[in-house]
Amino acid sequence: MKPLRNTNSVPGEWYIDTACINCGASRHVAPGLIAERNDKSVFVRQPDTPDEQLAAWRAVLVCPTASVRSETKQPRPSAVIFPQQITSGVWRCGFNARSSFGAHSYFAARPDGNLLIDSPRYAAELVKWFDASGGIAHILLSHRDDVADADKYARQFGARVWIHREDSLAAPYATELLDDGSATSIAAGVRAIPMPGHTRGSVVYLLEDHVLFSGDSLAWSPREQDLVAFKDACWYSWTELTKSLGKLAASRFEWLLPGHGWLAHLPANEMNARLLALVARMGNG
Numbered sequence: 507m508k509p510l511r512n513t514n515s516v517p518g519e520w521y522i523d524t525a526c527i528n529c530g531a532s533r534h535v536a537p538g539l540i541a542e543r544n545d546k547s548v549f550v551r552q553p554d555t556p557d558e559q560l561a562a563w564r565a566v567l568v569c570p571t572a573s574v575r576s577e578t579k580q581p582r583p584s585a586v587i588f589p590q591q592i593t594s595g596v597w598r599c600g601f602n603a604r605s606s607f608g609a610h611s612y613f614a615a616r617p618d619g620n621l622l623i624d625s626p627r628y629a630a631e632l633v634k635w636f637d638a639s640g641g642i643a644h645i646l647l648s649h650r651d652d653v654a655d656a657d658k659y660a661r662q663f664g665a666r667v668w669i670h671r672e673d674s675l676a677a678p679y680a681t682e683l684l685d686d687g688s689a690t691s692i693a694a695g696v697r698a699i700p701m702p703g704h705t706r707g708s709v710v711y712l713l714e715d716h717v718l719f720s721g722d723s724l725a726w727s728p729r730e731q732d733l734v735a736f737k738d739a740c741w742y743s744w745t746e747l748t749k750s751l752g753k754l755a756a757s758r759f760e761w762l763l764p765g766h767g768w769l770a771h772l773p774a775n776e777m778n779a780r781l782l783a784l785v786a787r788m789g790n791g
């Protein structure tokens with residue numbers, strides 16, 4: 507049966523259907539237009555300006571269940587919708603996969619080989635864009651949940667695939683297995699930091715002491731206006747996650763780009779202070 511318009515969506519052209527799995531991805535790319543109501547994403551305002559129309563289209567292309575729709579099948583704008591540039595040399599891929607519960611993935615352009623951090627679903631227009639951007643040298647998997655179609659992108663571009671040994675069953679095609687201990691250098695300016703907690707083999711990737719790709723280990727909450735970790739979605743050990751995040755506080759970064767949850771951009775000192783405060787809160791409860 508075809509999913510229906512969620513009646514919690516405001517009246518008008520754009521809506522989200524009832525097949526929404528509440529991954530939150532559409533809310534992250536269309537804030538102010540899409541919000542959570544009764545455990546699903548809905549339009550709370552219709553797009554008006556060209557920028558808002560573009561945001562609605564981002565929601566269409568990010569949604570892993572194709573639930574973001576327009577009543578009269580609006581024509582797609584000609585502008586590139588995804589990848590979406592986040593900061594210099596870093597893009598959000600879009601085309602989130604249902605198999606990773608709608609987790610975000612990222613592309614980073616690097617002089618000695620581009621990076622794909624976690625994976626989108628396999629999409630011809632992304633392949634074309636990656637190809638035109640110089641291909642993919644390394645696929646950096648944060649943990650077992652968010653591998654999506656990494657195998658297909660690896661094959662397409664001959665990329666090396668990195669994952670922690672403890673989560674490697676999810677990516678038997680991986681070429682490089684990470685172990686516990688200190689950070690591993692992937693390439694110049696790119697480090698893998700083991701982060702047991704969310705899963706046993708979770709890893710975060712740090713780019714130039716500037717951008718942290720955090721997988722499901724750390725995110726921003728607009729409701730809390732603060733950094734958060736996901737206690738209700740902690741599959742291995744909250745105690746270990748607390749320890750891991752405590753060690754992460756030795757690293758510096760300004761951008762926090764998570765798989766699930768909201769991204770953050772803060773001065774490095776503030777990010778560090780908020781991370782230390784989060785670790786203290788986690789340790790207390």
Ligand SMILES: [Fe+2]
Pocket residue numbers: 649651652704722
């Ligand atoms: Fe996860």
